[in-house]
Amino acid sequence: MYILKLIFRNTFRHKLRTLLTILGVTIAILTFTILRTLVNAWYAGVEASSPARLITRNSISLTFHLPIAYKERISRTPGVKSVSYATWFSGIYISEKNFIPNFAIDPETFLGLYPEYLLPEDQKNAFLRDRTAAVAGRKVAERFNWKVGDTVPLTGTIYPGTWNFILRGIYDGAELDTDETQLFFHWEYLNEQLKKTASHRADHVGIYIIGITNPALASEVSEAIDNMFQNSLAETMTETEKSFQLGFIAMTEAIVVVIQLISFMVILIIMAVVANTMVMTERERIGEYAIMKALGFGGRHLAIIIFGESLVITMAGCIAGIALAFPAAGIFRELIGMYFPVFTISTLTILVDIATSIMVAMIAALFPASRAIQIRVAEGLRRIG
């Protein structure tokens, strides 16, 4: 008990310095938390993917499409429960700044395969009935203040012209990491228009989404599908939704690595700040430590006092940093929310924050503590600060 009191008293002896150090730790933990959350946001699509869904695309690349006729053949493959399809539409809402991911889908099968998009029954039926209908995620609807019944015009970049959709539903995500920023509409509507204007592009879909009866069959089903279309005009490449998403991330890996490196540097910087404070503290108190030793306190006591002080400082900073990270994440969501639909601080991140703070405290105190243990009483008493 007595030692705890001593630690607290010591910590706040130099109020200004301690407060500054705590502030430094706060900022570092804040930065670290945001950076880790950013990396998590990068992987959000992977986290949200289901092992029971496969994605089939053209083996050349995503920009090449697959004939709609493949649907029947895929659905006859053993192990396939249901097949849906989607086409990346890339429409722009008013200006390029309002980026919304938008897809033409086959509504019934698609909603069946994605139970995480929660749509009220009446809205779902309205969407299914109306060929010019669209549904949008809660976040994007709130962002543009859309109400059910509004007309949403999109300017096509891949499919020329202005396309008007009537918003028939707003979906909510079942999970925290469900993407609520997308817009879906009927593939049939797109296809009809294409038949009139660009018939060679009609009757094609971007990807097939395949629900399988058992996740364990994923590789067999993928192989069966790809074999079926080998040497055809449009060869396919089938993989689990997870590896499909990972493929996207692998391409931007360099940036993720840079961000991770920077978050590592933040830790080094806090370490430098805290270690600096601890070194100064120790230097000022050499005389005191010598007196304590002369009174019979052992090196272990001194070490506990120094480590304790370091820990009090980093933990105070850590708690403040975590507290501030939540509003800061809110600001980031505003700034880059359109690229990263999911930007939430995970529990793991908070645990890592705490573990890191403890580690920083230990390393920062290591050198001063070892010096304090080693001082000889006579020398320490003689020395002048």
Next chain:
Amino acid sequence: MRIPLTYSFRNLITRRITTGLTTSGMTLVVFVFATTLMLAEGLRKTLVNTGSYDNVLILRSASSTEIQSSIDRYQASVVETQPEIAIGEQGRRLIAKELSVIINLPKKRTEKPSHVTIRGIQEQSILLRPQVSLINGRFPKMGSSEIIVGESIARRFKGCNIGEKLRFAMRDWLVVGIFHAGNTAFSSEIWGDADQFMQAFRRPVYSSVTLRLRDPLEFDTLKERIENDPRLTLAAWRETVYYAEQSRVMTAFLSILGMSLTIMFSVGATIGAMITMYAAVANRTGEIGTLRALGFQRKSILAAFLVESVLMSSIGGFLGLAFSSFMQFFTISTVNWQTFSELAFSFTLTGKIIYKSVIFSLLMGLMGGCLPAYRAARMNIVDALVTR
């Protein structure tokens, strides 16, 4: 009377550990500051260098990238008749109708597939891009399944050496040359005959038309005529503007990231400097009293402490810059979000970044040293001499 510079300098040496820790904190901050700037600059430069000022790129209107665009043969032939097109050797017009598609290729080390841009070219394409030159092999023969690969593709992807065959679009393509295109997006592309690619990929339309203006000032006339022609649904871009536009999303993201990091980091480092300087002042109360008693003025004391802090931060700034300049040896590749194709670029250090980093580190030192120096200067001679 001024306090000599050596006083401040020696003080830093005396407290080696503290000085070292504070400067290394600052070194890291300046390093991160400079590197994020270098990253954004490298990306911007690569894309901006790709375009030429007197080249015009024609795309289907409303499409913002070549990949999204499609131009049929009739429309392309209308463009070909425009009078503003420069005439090259042998009286041929400098215009190329090109195809641009994205394919997946496995990377060398990881075997992971990544997106690569394939450009179907015509004979004039090479004349239109003076920055492209062969470093090995030869140009492909038109009408054959021969391709040439950009330098950074050859380095990073499998099967891209001369004599090797790449398989895509159900055909084998023989690599006959490797080209150098400097620090541009072309270095991350594969080139071959446009007509061959159109057949293999079963795409009956071109993606873009690139032409050289006989006079760069005629761009507006040409743009107006093309965009208002009822037969055409096309838009004309100055090539430089088009490529600058391609980097927009990424540079915007990098600058948001860089800005927020810099703000947070600099506050952290300034606090570090402040802690150190406050301690320096507190430890030297007696010394400050003595200096004042000897006749040094308040402003001299203020200056001495400020100089000390700025010295510390400028050492940090210098080291940070030195470390970040090594980053120039690294090339990183990432997908450009606008086009979804791979682009290799390197960290680029420019005079502007150096000057920004120096100003930045000096500011950190000034801000950190300001309050402590003020406290030192305000000290009363008698009090300072007594508190010891």
